[in-house]
Amino acid sequence: MADVIPYNPEEKGAQPPSLYPAYKSTVLRAPKQPLVILPHTLSEVTGPVYGHGKVLPVDADLTKQHAGEPLGERIIVSGRVLDENGRPVANTLVEVWQCNAAGRYIHARDQHPAPLDPNFSGAGRIVTDAEGNYKFTTIKPGAYPWRNHPNAWRPAHIHFSMFGPSFINRLVTQMYFPGDPLFAFDPIYQGIPDEKARARMVSRFDMDTTIPEWALGYKFDIVLRGRNATPMED
Amino acid sequence: MSKQRLGQTPSQTVGPFFHFGLPYEGDSNLIVGDAQGQRIIVEGRVTDGAGEAIPDVMIEIWQANAAGKYDHPEDTQDKPVDEGFHGFGRCATDNDGVFRFQTVKPGAVPGPGNSLQAPHLVTFVFGRGMLKQLLTRIYFEDEAHNAHDPVLALVPEARRNTLVARKINPSTYRLDIVLQGEGETVFFEY
Secondary structure (H helix, E strand, C coil): CCCCCCCCCCCCCCCCCCCCCCCHHHCCCCCCCCCEECCCCHHHHCCCCCCCCCCCHHHHECCCCCCCCCCCCEEEEEEEEEECCCCECCCCEEEEECCCCCCCCCCCCCCCCCCCCCCCCCEEEEECCCCCEEEEEEECCCCEEECCCCCEEECCEEEEEECCCCHHHCEEEEEECCCCCCHHHCCCCCCCCCHHHHHCCECEECCCCCECCCEEEEECCEEECCCCCCCCCC | CCCCCCCCCCCCCCCCCCCCCCCCCCCCECECCCCCCCEEEEEEEEECCCCCECCCEEEEEECCCCCCCCCCCCCCCCCCCCCCECCEEEEECCCCCEEEEEEECCCCEECCCCCEECCEEEEEEEECCCCCCEEEEEEECCCHHHHHCCCHHHCCHHHHHHHEEEEEECCEEECCEECCCCCCCCCEEC
């Protein structure tokens, strides 16, 4: 069997270190031994391309998962999943989860004294189309406090999980909203060394996908690691 | 050369509250039908640098089927895909930091050149306090080919055992994952 074509390495500065002491829980969870450099093998360049389970239309509308409408600002988040060469990542599973408009997660361990919303769970799943497009409807999540340091608050964000064409492409990230005053104080956002790369996690308001009398549009493109050649010719 | 590359989207932590978003029914059971091969349980406990069990990490595995075939277009080996088996599994740790997968023992798979890789599970660890996931592998102690595995050969000999699951009964393999400190698991840069 021919050797596999490896994916590009991590872009310097665009990916966070394991240890970032300002984010306190990294201190006991970051490895201290050097990482062993792994050349990509068949095990890494393959992966669960189609994700898992059946994805239903209601999975892409987080405002329609209960009997009533959730409270908050209705938004439509859309964008493309691409590789570094700008090629679409088609038919890949995107999983999203978030807190409600008040900044509270539907999670037993979330003790923030903000109200739960009986009409909002906050989890969705979308499969990208042939051009790498995804789209879902939700409500804008709130900021919320956490105990990392005194008066610590997370900027509003939606968690994203992507598979991509191989397991090596696996990416979990967070999408933020433009102009959030909390960026400067958030060690999770600031954990990305390169300021320009950090800004890639910030969605942009988009009038074209804003629906009159209904919902504001935000665009968020995701770029996964690519490679310099294709392993198979068409 | 080609046009300018787009910049990679940075990784961020899954955070502590992923449980309503990522786990799904049957996520840790890779056997979805009449799967070929030896049915096994792979389990372990995840601990941090203080030796404390971590109840809020998530483990994902990707593996070949019993014949050593990945269900993916880039695996061009002339071997059958197993309809009764799904190569991907996901498991959030429980309150004791324990994960447990029901799967089949994978076959050996091709490695670089003409080498063969010993049976293994590609393993990601995600969690709060982890801005990016960690990559490791789970091998099996009763595989003679471990001695010739091209990836284990890259790992300092004294640390190889951190990647090799012990057989604790005829159908159960156990490997604890130590994020930091004594017995720290080998993680890979990829």
